[in-house]
Amino acid sequence: MIKGLYEAHLPVSNLRISVEFYRKLGLELCSEITDTSKVAFFWVEKGKSWIGLWENDEAVSTKYHPSLRHLAFRVELDDLKKAKLKLRENGIELRGDFGLDPIEPIVMPYNGHAMIYLNDPDGNSVELITYLEKVSENHEIMYLSEWEETIGSNQVQ
Structure with missing residues (x-):
């Protein structure tokens, strides 16, 4: 029955700044409404899924938690490997985690x-993620290069 996630929404404090940021991530603006409410929708997959950005005064006062204010975009492994450089070219820096x-x-x-x-x-958390099709009982979080050395880069998909 369920085929995928259609939409997700995030609070933002300045719609103009947020629209520019998500354009730099490569998302296509679907629609923007600024007369009655300040909201913009971006296609993640055109006709299949989108995100809504809602400008409101409480955007920055809502404390971050992974269950709130978090989006994860599925990407291909090759794109993930190139993402740091591409994002940096657009003035976007990565942050550490774990x-x-x-x-x-x-x-x-x-x-x-x-x-x-x-x-x-x-301060909304944005994640670019890919599935590797190789699961391990190892629970140690590591860098991708370490993972590739562990399993052999020819096995990573």
Whole structure:
């Protein structure tokens, strides 16, 4: 029955600044309403999924928690490997997570995912993530290069 996630929404304090940020991530603006309420919608996959950005006064006062104010975009592994440089070219810096510095993607071996993290202008957490199709009982979070050495880069998909 369920085929995927259609929409997610985030609070923002300045719609203009946030629209520019999400354009730099490569998302296509679907619609923007500024007369009655300040909201913009971006396609993640055109016709399939989008995010809504809602300007409001409480945007920055809502404390971050992974269950609030977090988006994760699925990307291909090759794009994830190139993301740091591409984002930096657009003035967007990565942030560390799980005690690791943002020098390259990190891997959670026990669920087979590689990811990078960044914050939007309001501190909303944005994640770029890919599934690696190789799960391990190892629970140590590591850098992608370490993961590739562990399993052999020819096995990473």
